[in-house]
Every structure is written in structure tokens, then in C-alpha cells.
Amino acid sequence: MDMMNLGTAIGIIGASLAVGLACSGSAKGVGACGEVGATVLAEDPGKFSQVLILQIIPGTQGLYGLVAWFFALMQLGFFSGNMISLTVPGGLLFAASCLPIAIGGLLSAIAQGRCAAAGLAMCSKRPEEMSKGIIMAIMVEFYAILCLLATFLMLNGLPYEALTM
Amino acid sequence: MTGITIAFLGAALAVALPCTGSAIGVGTVGRAGAGAISVDPGKFSRALILQILPGTQGLYGLVVWFLALMKLGVFDGTIVAKLADFSMQMGVRFFASCLPVAIGGLIFGMIQGRLCASDLSLLAKRSDELSKGIILAIMVEFYAILCLLATFLMLNNF
Amino acid sequence: MAIVKMKRIRLIGLERERRDLLRLLQHLGCVELTETEDRLSDPGWGSVLHRDSNTAGELKTRLSKTNGALAALKKYAPAKFSLFQVRPVLTEEEFLDDNALNEALAVAEEIQDSLTKIAQYQSRENHLTQVKAGLVPWNVEGLSLEDVSTSRVRITKGVLPAAFDLETVRAKLAEAAPLSELVSVHDDRDQHYVLLFCHREEAEKADAALKPFSFSAVQFRDMTGTAAENLARLEREGEELILARQAEEEKIASLGDTRPQLRRAVDRLNQELDKELAREYLLTDGTIFFMEGWAVGEKEQELIRRLDRFTCAYEFEEPAEGETPPTLLKNPKWMNPINMVTEMYSLPAYEGIDPNPFIFWFFIAFFGFMFADIAYGIILFVVSHIIVKKYNPKNTLGYMFRLGRYLGISTFIFGLITGGFFGDVLTVFGENFLGGKVLELPYLINPLQNPMQVLIIAIIVGAVQMFFGQCVHIYMEIRDGRPAEGFLDVVPWWVLFAGIGLMVLGKGPVLLIVGVVALIATQGRHKKGIFGKLFGGVASLYDITSWLGDFLSYSRLMALMLATSVIASVMNILGSLPGNIIAFVVIFLIGHFFNIGINLIGTYVHAARLQYLEFFGKFYKEGGVPFKPLAYRTKFVDVDTAEREGEGAA
Numbered sequence: 001m002d003m004m005n006l007g008t009a010i011g012i013i014g015a016s017l018a019v020g021l022a023c024s025g026s027a028k029g030v031g032a033c034g035e036v037g038a039t040v041l042a043e044d045p046g047k048f049s050q051v052l053i054l055q056i057i058p059g060t061q062g063l064y065g066l067v068a069w070f071f072a073l074m075q076l077g078f079f080s081g082n083m084i085s086l087t088v089p090g091g092l093l094f095a096a097s098c099l100p101i102a103i104g105g106l107l108s109a110i111a112q113g114r115c116a117a118a119g120l121a122m123c124s125k126r127p128e129e130m131s132k133g134i135i136m137a138i139m140v141e142f143y144a145i146l147c148l149l150a151t152f153l154m155l156n157g158l159p160y161e162a163l164t165m
Numbered sequence: 166m167t168g169i170t171i172a173f174l175g176a177a178l179a180v181a182l183p184c185t186g187s188a189i190g191v192g193t194v195g196r197a198g199a200g201a202i203s204v205d206p207g208k209f210s211r212a213l214i215l216q217i218l219p220g221t222q223g224l225y226g227l228v229v230w231f232l233a234l235m236k237l238g239v240f241d242g243t244i245v246a247k248l249a250d251f252s253m254q255m256g257v258r259f260f261a262s263c264l265p266v267a268i269g270g271l272i273f274g275m276i277q278g279r280l281c282a283s284d285l286s287l288l289a290k291r292s293d294e295l296s297k298g299i300i301l302a303i304m305v306e307f308y309a310i311l312c313l314l315a316t317f318l319m320l321n322n323f
Numbered sequence: 324m325a326i327v328k329m330k331r332i333r334l335i336g337l338e339r340e341r342r343d344l345l346r347l348l349q350h351l352g353c354v355e356l357t358e359t360e361d362r363l364s365d366p367g368w369g370s371v372l373h374r375d376s377n378t379a380g381e382l383k384t385r386l387s388k389t390n391g392a393l394a395a396l397k398k399y400a401p402a403k404f405s406l407f408q409v410r411p412v413l414t415e416e417e418f419l420d421d422n423a424l425n426e427a428l429a430v431a432e433e434i435q436d437s438l439t440k441i442a443q444y445q446s447r448e449n450h451l452t453q454v455k456a457g458l459v460p461w462n463v464e465g466l467s468l469e470d471v472s473t474s475r476v477r478i479t480k481g482v483l484p485a486a487f488d489l490e491t492v493r494a495k496l497a498e499a500a501p502l503s504e505l506v507s508v509h510d511d512r513d514q515h516y517v518l519l520f521c522h523r524e525e526a527e528k529a530d531a532a533l534k535p536f537s538f539s540a541v542q543f544r545d546m547t548g549t550a551a552e553n554l555a556r557l558e559r560e561g562e563e564l565i566l567a568r569q570a571e572e573e574k575i576a577s578l579g580d581t582r583p584q585l586r587r588a589v590d591r592l593n594q595e596l597d598k599e600l601a602r603e604y605l606l607t608d609g610t611i612f613f614m615e616g617w618a619v620g621e622k623e624q625e626l627i628r629r630l631d632r633f634t635c636a637y638e639f640e641e642p643a644e645g646e647t648p649p650t651l652l653k654n655p656k657w658m659n660p661i662n663m664v665t666e667m668y669s670l671p672a673y674e675g676i677d678p679n680p681f682i683f684w685f686f687i688a689f690f691g692f693m694f695a696d697i698a699y700g701i702i703l704f705v706v707s708h709i710i711v712k713k714y715n716p717k718n719t720l721g722y723m724f725r726l727g728r729y730l731g732i733s734t735f736i737f738g739l740i741t742g743g744f745f746g747d748v749l750t751v752f753g754e755n756f757l758g759g760k761v762l763e764l765p766y767l768i769n770p771l772q773n774p775m776q777v778l779i780i781a782i783i784v785g786a787v788q789m790f791f792g793q794c795v796h797i798y799m800e801i802r803d804g805r806p807a808e809g810f811l812d813v814v815p816w817w818v819l820f821a822g823i824g825l826m827v828l829g830k831g832p833v834l835l836i837v838g839v840v841a842l843i844a845t846q847g848r849h850k851k852g853i854f855g856k857l858f859g860g861v862a863s864l865y866d867i868t869s870w871l872g873d874f875l876s877y878s879r880l881m882a883l884m885l886a887t888s889v890i891a892s893v894m895n896i897l898g899s900l901p902g903n904i905i906a907f908v909v910i911f912l913i914g915h916f917f918n919i920g921i922n923l924i925g926t927y928v929h930a931a932r933l934q935y936l937e938f939f940g941k942f943y944k945e946g947g948v949p950f951k952p953l954a955y956r957t958k959f960v961d962v963d964t965a966e967r968e969g970e971g972a973a
Contacts, residue, residue: 060921060925063890063917063921064890067889067890067893070893070896070897071889071893074896079900089167089169089170092167092170092173092174093169093170093173096170096173096174096176096177097173097177099174099177099178099181100177100180100181100184102181103181103182103185104180104181104184104185104188107185107188107189108184108185108188108189108192111188111189111191111192111193112188112192114192114196115191115192115193115195115196115199117196118195118196118197118198118199118200119195119199121199121200121203122199122200122202122203125203126202126203126206128206129202129203129206129209131667132202132206132209132667133199133202134924134928135213135667135928135931135932136194136195136198136199136212136213136216137195138924138925138928138929139191139195139213139216139217139220139928139932140188140191140192140195141925142220142223142879142882142925142929143184143185143187143188143191143220143223144184144188145882145883145886145925146180146184146223146224146226146227146882147180147181147184148886148889149774149882149885149886149889150177150180150181150227150230152885152889153234153239153774154173154176154177154234154239157234157239157240157244158239158244159242159244159245159248161245162244162245162248163248207669209667209668209669210668210669210935210945213668213932213935213936214936214940217876217932217936220872220876221871221872221875224872224875224876224878225875227875227878228875231775231778240775303865303868303869306868306869306872307865307868310868310871
């Protein structure tokens with residue numbers, strides 16, 4: 001058993017969760033919008049552009065997760081070919097740092113998706129009020145940004161020299 | 166060194182869970198708001214006011230997270246020294262200190278979300294009673310502040 | 324810089340001058356007509372006047388014809404796709420030219436004719452297709468469609484559902500009517516097509532036997548000859564129809580150039596419709612009419628001058644107690660784009676205050692703060708500027724792009740402060756492609772390296788804005804003659820905050836206690852009874868929580884500034900990973916495009932939200948009703964209402 005790489009493995013799990021969960025959340029959110037969008041389009045195909053715009057909104061969490069994942073893996077030296085070996089506690093610290101965007105991204109994307117879907121339903125009744133629907137959906141976005149920031153600053157602030165073997 | 170790991174986990178949850186709670190709460194109100202606006206677009210300003218009320222939990226979580234990370238020495242570089250100093254016991258204590266805001270933020274965010282969504286249906290019937298609705302939501306806030314205080318005071322000891 | 328003062332206008336004029344008077348009002352565009360019906364409940368009025376009706380029917384028909392013609396053009400002569408329509412500018416004379424209108428209506432008429440013909444041809448074609456489909460199964464060599472029964476033998480063509488097996492049917496038939504025979508002509512998925520030969524004497528029995536099998540006879544009235552001949556004939560007819568239809572379609576397509584004419588006509592008809600619908604606000608007795616509304620206060624003199632040319636009586640009056648005039652905001656032209664932000668939320672109440680002069684600076688600054696990047700700022704400015712110059716968009720879209728120019732400048736300035744140029748692309752590029760050369764832009768504050776500092780700045784900025792908002796509240800109260808109220812609302816809080824500040828600095832809680840006492844004493848002063856007042860005061864202490872939330876809310880300034888930089892930075896690093904310059908450029912373009920797209924909307928919304936909630940919350944009175952004057956509201960063209968020499972003078 002190579003305990004030396006267990007820490008790095010745990011770290012990579014953390015990074016994977018960041019992108020995996022955040023993207024899942026976005027997928028669910030975008031999907032929820034799409035479901036409502038299909039109903040809206042069935043009534044009036046002309047609303048496609050509105051549907052698309054609102055549907056994209058919950059998609060940002062996935063991007064944030066990807067950004068966090070890239071940053072995390074870069075800290076691990078994944079892309080430069082020299083992977084650092086984290087101790088087990090170091091790996092756990094790393095994974096903990098990835099948690100905010102993982103959990104926050106997942107759940108906020110789902111919440112945002114339902115909100116954007118409701119906004120879409122409103123648009124089918126009042127197309128001129130689309131901007132209001134967008135504003136309300138973007139309010140939810142803020143918390144995903146906070147989570148991304150927390151993850152980023154934590155990953156940035158970890159003392160990697162002390163955590164490697 | 167595992168002490169610090171658990172402490173870090175506590176800090177991460179202190180920001181992740183309240184942000185989640187806020188996101189869910191804000192999303193819930195947004196859904197109700199979309200419904201209210203489809204009936205009467207003039208209600209937008211009030212829907213927006215109600216929508217931000219569950220948003221405070223995420224901010225409280227961020228504040229606690231900042232404090233926690235400062236205590237752990239992440240921002241001024243002393244974390245390297247602390248790595249060894251933090252015993253398991255200290256780590257668990259730290260984690261527990263973060264719990265009030267973490268759990269509270271999550272749940273209060275969701276509760277306030279449902280509350281404010283109901284406020285919107287109050288607005289639909291009586292459009293002038295916005296302030297009463299806000300007061301109802303702020304009652305819940307009191308407990309969130311208690312949680313924030315608890316975590317703050319506990320973390321301050323480190 | 325203000326909410327425009329309105330005056331009540333009442334007017335009685337001659338019915339025969341009504342048209343011209345309404346036209347004048349539409350030209351000036353400064354009077355909103357209001358509902359007069361409630362006056363009829365007064366017997367003095369109700370016995371003499373009745374509500375005017377309009378003859379909008381004819382106009383509406385013309386309008387729908389012209390709109391229909393435009394839709395037809397869209398279908399048969401699609402225009403080149405362009406993101407924005409450049410709106411032609413017409414003088415008022417050109418716009419009101421009746422000849423142009425009649426010409427356009429004639430064209431619309433032509434197009435409608437063609438449309439009707441096309442519809443007719445289309446339905447005939449459909450019919451033909453149906454008939455042809457019915458003939459195809461019977462297309463057998465030598466089989467005539469006519470009834471070829473003889474004196475003894477009845478020959479019927481018919482169909483049976485395919486579910487039934489023909490042998491079974493034949494057996495049953497043979498049982499009941501041995502002198503008959505069922506000949507299969509054609510089979511398809513749904514039906515059997517058969518010929519029933521039977522002796523006339525057994526006809527009834529044969530029919531009875533076939534009944535349970537849902538046999539139904541088929542007749543081809545009006546057709547002679549074989550199926551093949553008829554199919555050929557129908558084919559030719561079909562071709563002719565198609566040619567005719569295409570000819571009509573081409574006719575419409577050839578009229579594609581008349582699109583601008585038709586658009587102008589639509590706008591013109593809409594204005595006439597507006598004037599007709601305005602009649603619903605008038606009371607009349609056949610000879611005179613009565614009209615009531617709101618007029619822009621400063622146009623009073625001009626209105627008087629113009630109205631004197633007509634035979635009418637009018638009066639101007641200040642708004643009465645309890646009346647709420649509609650809200651119209653007036654600001655220097657360069658400030659107008661910020662209207663977009665205010666309108667999206669809610670216009671200020673008439674007795675409130677115009678927020679535009681304040682949020683113009685705050686909003687643009689906040690946006691720049693959060694988006695801070697030299698390159699993004701330049702891109703934003705250039706794109707907005709090009710669109711404004713080239714397409715001259717109007718209304719909300721126009722506001723948006725004109726605002727975009729200001730936002731671009733602000734972003735640029737803050738980019739200079741943070742040293743952001745496409746994030747940190749210069750650093751990354753230098754490291755990877757220029758052999759480790761360190762390229763860095765100078766900066767004052769750097770969110771990536773010093774987030775705490777930026778956070779503190781953000782909260783201080785928030786405190787400044789909220790403090791300013793409170794000052795606006797004080798100003799409003801002084802303006803409305805209640806200075807004590809204004810100060811009592813705000814000053815105790817200032818004392819409290821100062822007290823908190825002093826305590827944090829370790830200078831003792833004295834000021835804090837003074838502040839708490841002041842709040843308890845003053846904030847409940849509107850309640851009844853001593854206990855009510857005290858209780859109200861104590862309850863107001865709870866507002867500390869919402870203040871806390873407000874302060875923290877401004878942390879989003881820092882959060883979004885950081886988010887934009889972080890994503891930009893990561894995109895740059897991503898681009899440098901493959902190691903070659905082409906990949907870098909590609910990833911760079913895609914990544915930053917995404918970053919701008921996502922963060923543009925988010926930054927706009929959050930900057931706006933800070934205005935609506937934290938700032939407005941300190942002083943705003945919302946709920947204003949927008950001013951809707953009788954004026955030119957055109958969709959396709961712009962009418963230049965400027966007056967030339969000599970016009971309107973006498």
C-alpha cells in the first residue's frame with residue numbers, strides 16, 4: 001500500500017467532487033429549465049431565444065466547478081507533470097477546501113434551476129418581463145460565487161510545502 | 166496534524182452550508198416571485214426585497230469562514246506553525262465551534278425562503294402590508310444572529 | 324435632475340375642432356388624458372354629456388391588413404438578417420402625408436389579395452391530393468371508375484378494414500349469396516379494396532352478409548374513365564395550381580421593396596388609432612367635448628399659446644390634495660441611460676425624489692469595481708459605441724448600449740487600479756512564451772493577493788453609500804417641511820454606529836449607550852401612548868440585524884471583483900497548458916468570451932441590486948405611475964417633431 005500517494009488521491013477526490021457535483025447541479029438546474037422551456041415552446045415556438053437565455057443561467061455553477069477543479073489540479077502539479085505527494089492530512093485539507101464549491105455549486109444550481117424555470121413560466125405569460133425573471137434567478141448565483149471564492153482562497157492559502165512528503 | 170484537517174473541514178462547511186441554505190431560500194422566493202409577477206409585474210420591487218431576506222445566511226457564513234481562516238493562520242502564513250500545534254482535540258473543538266452557523270445557516274436559509282415565499286402570497290392579497298411580512302421574516306433572523314454570535318465567540322477563543 | 328412638476332389641465336372645445344386639437348396634443352406629446360367617466364355620476368354633468376365613442380373599427384381593420392401584409396413579406400421575401408433596425412427619420416410632414424399612407428394601403432391591399440388567392444389555391448391543392456390518394460388503389464388496367472353494373476349483375480366497388488381476412492369474408496358471402504363474388508383489387512395496411520359482383524336478386528343478401536365486416540361502398544361521382552386517366556388529369560391540374568400559387572408568391576416577393584413603406588404606414592395608422600382611442604377619455608354632447616388630464620408644468624405657456632388658436636376654454640391647476648400625478652423624470656441627456664436601471668425597479672412616487680443623479684455615479688462605479696479589467700472595459704466601450712453610432716437604438720435597448728459606454732469607461736478605470744488586463748494574461752504569457760520574462764502591470768489594489776483589503780474597501784464604500792442615502796432622506800424631509808423628522812430618523816443611528824466604532828477601538832461604551840438610549844427614545848415616536856413609544860423604540864434596536872445584513876451585502880463588490888479575476892486568471896493558465904501559441908490564443912478567446920458573458924449579466928444585476936435594496940431602502944418612495952402622454956409612439960420610424968421657422972408662432 002503506497003501511503004505516500006493516498007494523500008494525493010484524497011486531494012484529487014476532493015477536486016473531482018468539486019467539478020462532478022457542481023456540474024451535476026448545473027445539469028439538473030438546466031434540465032429543470034429545459035422541461036419548462038419545452039412546454040413554453042409547445043405553445044409558442046417564437047419564444048426560443050428567451051428559453052435559451054434563461055436556461056443558460058443555472059449553467060454557471062458547472063463552469064465554476066471546472067475552474068475550481070483546474071485550479072486545484074494545478075496546485076497538485078497535475079498539468080506540469082510533477083505531481084506533488086500530499087500527506088494524508090494534507091490531502092484531507094485539500095479535499096475540505098474543495099467542499100464549498102462542490103456542495104454549494106450542486107445545491108445552488110438546483111435551486112437556481114427551479115427559480116429560472118419559474119421565471120420561464122412567467123415569461124410565457126408576460127414576455128416583456130423577462131429581465132425581471134433573469135434578475136431573480138441571478139440573485140441565487142451570488143452564493144455560488146461566494147463558495148467559489150472560499151474554495152479558491154483556501155486552495156491558494158494552503159501551505160503546500162508543509163503538506164508534501 | 167489531523168487536528169487541523171478537521172478544523173479546516175469545519176471552516177469549509179461554515180461557508181458551504183449557509184451559502185447553500187441561502188441559495189435554496191433565495192431560489193424559493195424567486196419561484197414565488199415569478200408567479201407573482203406573471204399576475205402583476207408591478208410587484209417586482211417588493212418581490213426583490215423579499216428575495217434578499219434569506220440571503221443573509223450566506224453572508225454570515227462567509228464572515229465566519231473568514232474569521233476561521235484567520236484563526237487558522239491561512240492569511241498571514243502562520244498555518245505552517247499551527248499544523249503541528251493543532252491537536253486532535255483542538256481540531257474537534259474548532260469544528261464544533263463552526264457548527265452553529267453551518268447548520269443554522271443552512272436550515273434558516275431554507276426556512277426564511279419558505280417564509281418569504283408565503284409573504285409574497287400575502288402581498289398578492291394585501292399589497293400594502295410588505296413591512297409586516299418583512300418583520301415576520303426578521304423574527305427568524307434573530308436565531309440566525311444567535312448562532313452567528315455563538316460561533317463567533319467560540320472561534321474567538323482560538 | 325428631477326421629477327417633473329405636473330399640472331391638471333381641463334379643456335372644453337368644439338367637437339368640429341377635436342381632430343385638430345388631438346393632433347396638436349399628439350405633436351406636443353406633453354399631455355396625458357385621464358379618465359373622465361366618474362364625472363358623469365354628477366347629475367349636472369351626466370344629464371348633458373355622454374362618453375364619446377370612437378370609430379376605431381375602420382382603423383383597426385386597415386392596421387391588421389397592413390400588419391398582415393408585412394407578415395406576408397416576412398414569409399415570402401425575407402429580409403437580410405440584421406441585429407438592429409436602423410430607424411429612418413422623417414419630418415412630421417412626411418410622416419403625416421396622406422398620399423404615402425394611401426399608397427401603402429393600396430400595396431397592402433394587393434398583398435392581401437395575393438394572400439387570399441394563395442390560400443384558395445392551397446386548399447384546392449390539398450383537396451386534389453386527397454382525391455388522388457383515393458384513386459390510387461383503384462388504378463387498375465381497364466377498370467373504369469363509373470358504375471359498370473349490367474342489368475343482371477351489380478358491380479360495386481368497396482372497402483373493408485384490413486383486419487378482416489378476405490377468405491373468411493368470401494366464405495360468408497358465398498353462404499349467403501352464392502351468386503356473388505368478391506374480387507380483390509388492392510390491399511394496403513389499412514384496407515382491402517374490392518369489387519363485389521353479385522346478381523341483382525341476391526344484392527340484399529350479399530349486403531347483409533358483408534355488413535358485419537364493415538363493408539362500405541365507394542362511388543366516384545363526376546368521374547369518367549379509368550383511374551389512370553383521372554390521375555393524369557388531376558396531376559395536370561395540380562401542376563397548374565402550383566404554378567399559379569407560385570406566381571402569386573412571386574408577386575408578393577416582388578413587392579419586398581415596399582417594406583419600409585408598409586412599416587411607415589403601420590406606425591402612421593397606430594398614431595391615428597391612438598388619437599381615436601383617446602376619444603374614450605372625452606365627454607361630449609355632440610357640439611362640444613370635455614377633456615381632462617395631466618400636463619407637464621413647464622409646458623403650460625406653450626400649451627396656452629397653441630390652444631388660443633382654437634375656440635376652447637381651458638384651465639390649469641395645481642394637483643389637488645390627495646391626487647397623485649404620474650411621474651416623469653427629467654435629467655440631462657447624458658444621464659438618461661441610467662433610466663434603464665430605475666425603470667426596471669419602480670419609478671419614484673410623485674412626491675418622492677428622482678434617484679437618477681445619485682445612482683448614475685454609484686451604479687457605474689460599482690459596476691466598474693466588480694468588473695475591473697482594462698481590456699474588458701475597452702471591449703465593452705467599443706462594442707457599445709459602435710452599436711450606438713451605427714444603429715441608433717431607441718428606448719430600453721438604446722439606454723442599455725449608451726449605458727454600456729459609461730460602464731466600459733468605469734471598468735477601464737478600475738482595471739487600471741487593479742492592474743487587470745484580461746486578468747493576468749501578461750504575466751502568464753511572459754512566463755510561458757517569452758522565456759520567463761516577468762510582465763506585470765502596476766496596481767493599487769490587487770484582489771487576488773489581498774482579498775481582505777478589498778473586502779474592507781467594499782464595506783467602507785457600502786457605508787458611504789448608505790450614509791449618503793440617509794442624507795438624502797434628511798434632505799427630503801427638510802424639503803417637505805419636516806426637518807425634525809428627518810434628523811430624528813437618522814441621527815440616533817449615527818450616534819449608535821459611532822458608539823460601536825469607539826467601543827471596538829477600546830474607548831469605552833459611553834457613546835454606544837447614548838446611542839441606544841437615543842434610539843429607544845426616538846424611534847417609537849409615531850406610536851400611541853408612552854408604552855407604545857418605548858416599545859417601538861426598543862423594537863427598533865432589532866434593526867441592527869438588518870443593518871448588519873446591509874453592510875455585509877456590500878461584500879459582493881469584493882466577491883464579484885475577485886470572481887472575475889479568478890476566472891480570467893484560470894482561463895489564462897488553461898491557455899498556457901498546451902504550450903503552443905495557437906492553442907493559447909484559441910483557449911484565450913473562448914475562455915475570456917465566457918468570462919465576459921457570464922460576469923456581465925451578474926455584475927449588472929448585483930450592482931443594480933445594491934441600488935434597489937441597500938441604497939433605495941434608506942430614502943426611496945416607490946410606486947410612481949409612468950407618464951403616458953398622447954404622443955408619437957412609433958415602432959419603425961422616428962418622427963422629428965422639431966418645428967421650423969414660422970410654424971406654431973401665430
